[in-house]
Structure formats: structure tokens, C-alpha cells
Amino acid sequence: MPASTVALQTAFIALLFLFVIWIARSALRDLRRPDEERWAGRSSAPVQEQTGMHSAARDPRLIVERAPGHAPGMEYEVGAGAILGRGEQAEIRLEDPFASGRHARLTRQGGLVVLEDLGSTNGTYLNEERVTGPQPLHQGDRVRIGDSEFTYVTG
Numbered sequence: 001m002p003a004s005t006v007a008l009q010t011a012f013i014a015l016l017f018l019f020v021i022w023i024a025r026s027a028l029r030d031l032r033r034p035d036e037e038r039w040a041g042r043s044s045a046p047v048q049e050q051t052g053m054h055s056a057a058r059d060p061r062l063i064v065e066r067a068p069g070h071a072p073g074m075e076y077e078v079g080a081g082a083i084l085g086r087g088e089q090a091e092i093r094l095e096d097p098f099a100s101g102r103h104a105r106l107t108r109q110g111g112l113v114v115l116e117d118l119g120s121t122n123g124t125y126l127n128e129e130r131v132t133g134p135q136p137l138h139q140g141d142r143v144r145i146g147d148s149e150f151t152y153v154t155g
Contacts, residue, residue, distance in 0.1 A: 060113045060137070060154045062092065062106075067148035069095030076150075081107040083118075084145060098122045098146025104131070112136045113152070115143060122146055 064074040076082065082091040087101030094103065100120040107114050116134045117124040124131045125144040137143070141152040 060152065062143065062150035063153055065142070065149040065151055067094065067096065067150070070148075078106050078108070078113050081105065081113075085118075085120075094145060094148050096146040096148045099148065103145050104143075106137075107134075109136075120145075 060078045062076045062078065064070045064072055064076075066072060076092050083102055083105050084090060084092045084094060084099070085101050085103035086094055086096070086099045089102065100118070100122075102118050103120045104124040105116045105118055107116070114134045114136050115124065115126055115131060117131045122145075125142075126135050126137070127142050128144070137152045139152070139154050143150045143152060
């Protein structure tokens with residue numbers, strides 16, 4: 001094999017390696033930023049302010065995809081917030097053996113709805129990533145607690 005071909009292959013691998021390092025550093029830098037900064041770029045303005053069009057806006061809600069004791073398609077309005085869990089004080093009651101009594105909390109913060117795990121044993125997952133602190137929800141996000149899975153919708 002000619003030396004120029006080996007040199008080109010080596011250069012290509014080195015550039016590929018540098019590109020992967022650059023992507024990893026960018027992702028880590030973004031993850032280290034506080035949540036307020038990370039989500040500041042996302043607009044929480046109502047649809048009519050963004051497009052000038054009026055919509056039949058409904059409160060944010062969770063739609064059941066699958067959950068023991070619930071029919072798929074059932075909807076739970078978030079309102080000012082809600083507790084998800086097996087306990088009596090939960091507004092969204094889960095008949096899931098992997099759910100804690102007070103498993104997770106949804107709270108309204110301005111135009112956002114924020115999901116927070118309440119120290120559950122088995123964890124709360126947002127888009128299949130374990131929730132380790134308060135996380136804002138966005139249209140189409142998937143919330144999973146044990147075998148129960150919900151889709152978050154805003155309109």
C-alpha cells in the first residue's frame with residue numbers, strides 16, 4: 001500500500017477521533033449548565049403568541065400508554081400539579097407494584113410543567129432516562145414509572 005494512502009487513512013482516523021471528542025465535550029458542557037440556562041432557549045409562550053393563531057388550548061395532561069389498572073388513552077389533566085403514586089394522597093393513582101406511595105410530582109412553574117422524582121426506590125424515567133432532579137416536560141415526552149407509561153401533551 002502506498003505511503004500516501006496510509007497517511008490519508010491515519011489523518012482521517014485522527015480527524016474522526018477529534019470530532020468524537022468535540023461532540024462529547026459539547027454534550028458534557030451542556031449537561032453541566034444549570035437547568036434554568038439549559039431550558040431558557042425553549043419558548044413557553046402560548047400558541048397564539050407564537051403563531052398569531054388562536055387554538056382551543058387545553059390544560060397539559062398525561063395520556064396513558066400502558067399502566068396496570070388503566071385503559072390506554074385515559075387522560076389525566078395536570079392542572080396546578082399532581083402527585084403520581086400508589087398512595088391515598090396521589091392525584092394520579094398507580095396500581096403498579098413498582099410505584100412508591102408518593103413516587104413523582106408534577107408542578108406548574110410559569111408556562112412549564114416540571115417532573116420530579118420524590119425519592120422513589122425504582123426511579124422515574126423521562127424519555128427512558130432516569131430523572132435525577134426537576135425536569136421540564138415538553139410535548140410528546142414519555143414519563144415511565146415501573147410498568148406505567150404516559151405521554152405528556154399540551155394541546
